[in-house]
Amino acid sequence: MPRITAQEVYALCDESLPWAGMMGFEIIDIGKGSCRVRMPQKAEFLRPGGTINGPALMSLADYGMYVAVLSRIGRVEMAVTTSLNCNFLRRPKPGAVIAHCRLIKLGRRLAYGEVSLYSEGDEDAGPVAHVTATYSIPPERGES
Amino acid sequence: MPRITAQEVYALCDESLPWAGMMGFEIIDIGKGSCRVRMPQKAEFLRPGGTINGPALMSLADYGMYVAVLSRIGRVEMAVTTSLNCNFLRRPKPGAVIAHCRLIKLGRRLAYGEVSLYSEGDEDAGPVAHVTATYSIPPERGES
Amino acid sequence: MPRITAQEVYALCDESLPWAGMMGFEIIDIGKGSCRVRMPQKAEFLRPGGTINGPALMSLADYGMYVAVLSRIGRVEMAVTTSLNCNFLRRPKPGAVIAHCRLIKLGRRLAYGEVSLYSEGDEDAGPVAHVTATYSIPPERGES
Amino acid sequence: MPRITAQEVYALCDESLPWAGMMGFEIIDIGKGSCRVRMPQKAEFLRPGGTINGPALMSLADYGMYVAVLSRIGRVEMAVTTSLNCNFLRRPKPGAVIAHCRLIKLGRRLAYGEVSLYSEGDEDAGPVAHVTATYSIPPERGES
Numbered sequence: 001m002p003r004i005t006a007q008e009v010y011a012l013c014d015e016s017l018p019w020a021g022m023m024g025f026e027i028i029d030i031g032k033g034s035c036r037v038r039m040p041q042k043a044e045f046l047r048p049g050g051t052i053n054g055p056a057l058m059s060l061a062d063y064g065m066y067v068a069v070l071s072r073i074g075r076v077e078m079a080v081t082t083s084l085n086c087n088f089l090r091r092p093k094p095g096a097v098i099a100h101c102r103l104i105k106l107g108r109r110l111a112y113g114e115v116s117l118y119s120e121g122d123e124d125a126g127p128v129a130h131v132t133a134t135y136s137i138p139p140e141r142g143e144s
Numbered sequence: 145m146p147r148i149t150a151q152e153v154y155a156l157c158d159e160s161l162p163w164a165g166m167m168g169f170e171i172i173d174i175g176k177g178s179c180r181v182r183m184p185q186k187a188e189f190l191r192p193g194g195t196i197n198g199p200a201l202m203s204l205a206d207y208g209m210y211v212a213v214l215s216r217i218g219r220v221e222m223a224v225t226t227s228l229n230c231n232f233l234r235r236p237k238p239g240a241v242i243a244h245c246r247l248i249k250l251g252r253r254l255a256y257g258e259v260s261l262y263s264e265g266d267e268d269a270g271p272v273a274h275v276t277a278t279y280s281i282p283p284e285r286g287e288s
Numbered sequence: 289m290p291r292i293t294a295q296e297v298y299a300l301c302d303e304s305l306p307w308a309g310m311m312g313f314e315i316i317d318i319g320k321g322s323c324r325v326r327m328p329q330k331a332e333f334l335r336p337g338g339t340i341n342g343p344a345l346m347s348l349a350d351y352g353m354y355v356a357v358l359s360r361i362g363r364v365e366m367a368v369t370t371s372l373n374c375n376f377l378r379r380p381k382p383g384a385v386i387a388h389c390r391l392i393k394l395g396r397r398l399a400y401g402e403v404s405l406y407s408e409g410d411e412d413a414g415p416v417a418h419v420t421a422t423y424s425i426p427p428e429r430g431e432s
Numbered sequence: 433m434p435r436i437t438a439q440e441v442y443a444l445c446d447e448s449l450p451w452a453g454m455m456g457f458e459i460i461d462i463g464k465g466s467c468r469v470r471m472p473q474k475a476e477f478l479r480p481g482g483t484i485n486g487p488a489l490m491s492l493a494d495y496g497m498y499v500a501v502l503s504r505i506g507r508v509e510m511a512v513t514t515s516l517n518c519n520f521l522r523r524p525k526p527g528a529v530i531a532h533c534r535l536i537k538l539g540r541r542l543a544y545g546e547v548s549l550y551s552e553g554d555e556d557a558g559p560v561a562h563v564t565a566t567y568s569i570p571p572e573r574g575e576s
Contacts, residue, residue: 018188019197044162053163054225055203062199081198083515083566085229085373087400087420089393104404104418105377112375112418114402116392130392130400132375132420134515227371227422229517231544231564233537248548248562249521256519256562258546260536274536274544276519276564278371306476307485332450341451342513343494347487369486373517 002030003074009067012075017066023056025063030071033103033113037064038120041095052092054129058084061115061131064101069111069135072103076138082110084133092128096120111135146174147218153211156219161210167200169207174215177247177257181208182264185239196236198273202228205259205275208245213255213279216247220282226254228277236272240264255279290318291362297355300363305354311344313351318359321391321401325352326408329383340380342417346372349403349419352389357399357423360391364426370398372421380416384408399423434462435506441499444507449498455488457495462503465535465545469496470552473527484524486561490516493547493563496533501543501567504535508570514542516565524560528552543567 006027013020028036037060039045045056062081069079098120103113115131150171157164172180181204183189189200206225213223242264247257259275294315301308316324325348327333333344350369357367386408391401403419438459445452460468469492471477477488494513501511530552535545547563 017197019199022188044166051224053161054228055163055199055206058202058228059199080195081232083229083231084198084202085227085420085517087227087422088225089400090395105414107378112377114418126393130402130420132373132418134375229373229564231566233544234539249558251522256521258562270537274546274564276517276562278519305485307487310476332454334450339512341449342516343451343487343491346490346516350487368483369520371517371519372486372490373515375515376513 002032002071004030004070006030008075009070019059020063023059023063025060027067028098030067033068033072033106035064035067035071035101037067037099037101039097052094052097054086054088057088057092057097057117057129058086058131060097060099061086061101061117061129062133064099064115065113065133065135068101068103068113069106069137072106072111073137079135079137082134082136084131086129086131088129090126090128093119093122097128098123109137111137146176146215148174148214150174152219153214163203164207167203167207169204171211172242174211177212177216177250179208179211179215179245181211181243181245183241196238196241198230198232201232201236201241201261201273202230202275204241204243205230205245205261205273206277208243208259209257209277209279212245212247212257213281216250216255217281223279223281226278226280228275230273230275232273234270234272237263237266241272242267253281255281290320290359292318292358294318296363297358307347308351311347311351313348315355316386318355321356321360321394323352323355323359323389325355325387325389327385334382340382340385342374342376345376345380345385345405345417346374346419348385348387349374349389349405349417350421352387352403353401353421353423356389356391356401357425360394360399361425367423367425370422370424372419374417374419376417378414378416381407381410385416386411397425399425434464434503436462436502438462440507441502451491452495455491455495457492459499460530462499465500465504465538467496467499467503467533469499469531469533471529484526484529486518486520489520489524489529489549489561490518490563492529492531493518493533493549493561494565496531496547497545497565497567500533500535500545501538501569504538504543505569511567511569514566514568516563518561518563520561522558522560525551525554529560530555541569543569
């Protein structure tokens with residue numbers, strides 16, 4: 001069982017991560033150490049040619065990793081990203097973006113995972129971006 | 145001499161990068177293959193404890209790299225980020241963030257550079273984040 | 289069907305990648321865009337406490353990515369790594385290391401993939417390191 | 433004043449990092465939080481066309497970061513790399529490689545720095561590779 005629900009994440013973000021609301025991020029589902037999140041199309045994310053800008057994709061990946069971490073350690077406001085590495089692989093289509101997030105390691109102090117981002121409805125074309133990220137977590141909440 | 149001015153970057157972003165305007169990014173100065181850019185404080189970028197969220201910092205770094213690339217190749221809308229790696233080094237203070245951007249290599253097809261981000265007025269404390277990024281550029285505009 | 293066999297990789301490395309032989313790298317199996325490779329234990333790779341040093345792990349990952357690329361494009365000496373990002377996740381045990389390699393994207397000019405490295409016989413503990421890497425490939429050999 | 437000398441690093445590596453000796457790494461100079469290290473030409477590092485293979489470059493960068501960390505915290509065997517990100521920027525010439533290493537942050541638990549690698553005698557052509565890396569250090573030895 002995940003240790004946090006979508007409703008609890010939304011409530012936490014309302015309080016402490018207004019960015020997530022501004023971006024319109026939605027949670028599709030939460031597993032234990034994994035989740036899928038969604039960014040709806042917004043005009044201000046577009047670049048010339050109709051593609052979605054890179055920072056919006058990285059922002060969605062960062063949010064997804066945060067949700068995946070919370071799915072294992074429960075509600076902890078102070079989990080923070082310590083590094084994020086993004087590779088942009090193909091031009092996203094205009095439209096929503098779906099991120100598949102998965103923890104690879106949850107340690108006592110650090111969590112590490114990966115995120116594959118897809119243009120919604122075009123998943124078969126392969127990911128538009130791939131992200132790895134490291135989170136620092138309060139030591140009493142992690143696992144050894 | 146840089147091959148683009150701040151006014152030309154602003155005009156280009158008005159047309160094709162509305163994100164930059166929404167974030168309030170400003171250009172402090174442009175060199176040849178370098179620049180300094182600034183992100184003003186905005187409530188929606190804040191995280192618990194008053195710190196600035198990671199995606200806002202990565203977005204500023206990505207913008208600064210774009211400006212640094214344009215400073216060498218001139219106005220080219222289609223330069224796109226192919227990878228971005230960010231390390232978050234210390235908690236930013238509430239307030240504006242300054243990014244010092246520098247190209248390390250400009251090739252025929254790829255540009256690569258680094259960005260050091262500082263809390264404005266607290267530069268002596270060292271960077272709050274350090275970014276390296278790769279840009280893909282139209283081949284006829286790069287250098288061999 | 290993979291477009292190269294283990295024997296063909298060994299022959300190619302004998303000619304042009306003496307490093308791989310010096311390290312004792314072995315190929316367990318090759319799929320289409322994937323492979324598993326193995327590094328035997330060697331005294332010179334050890335660090336204090338019996339753990340394996342980071343460069344040896346990165347070297348194995350780089351080799352595995354090369355094999356995974358060749359499995360799709362066939363024998364091409366001039367494929368070269370353009371970036372490699374390694375996260376060390378837990379202390380390897382003394383002994384052999386197994387790398388599971390998988391291409392995420394094969395484009396016309398670039399291949400991108402990931403590698404998970406495990407201590408042989410201790411795979412259930414999770415990966416000791418996770419690598420993402422980008423390869424540049426001769427344009428006529430990639431796929432659009 | 434650096435907190436370790438070249439002779440002390442060599443002695444430490446003889447005991448606990450045989451890899452460094454096998455690679456023939458040399459220390460050119462050590463500052464406080466910086467150093468320059470050198471890898472001599474070796475036939476087994478070469479790739480087709482006479483270029484130097486990527487793992488050898490990453491290995492030199494990792495060694496240089498280790499020396500830069502020790503220059504601030506003194507002799508500590510247990511400092512270990514937690515992440516390393518390498519971008520290969522141009523084809524190295526056959527011959528020795530010089531790495532310029534610099535700590536960007538030394539915290540209580542993590543050190544972070546960058547390394548620029550050059551073909552010896554061809555520094556004006558720009559770096560052949562650029563590395564950023566994170567080291568985990570025993571908490572009692574770092575700085576807050």
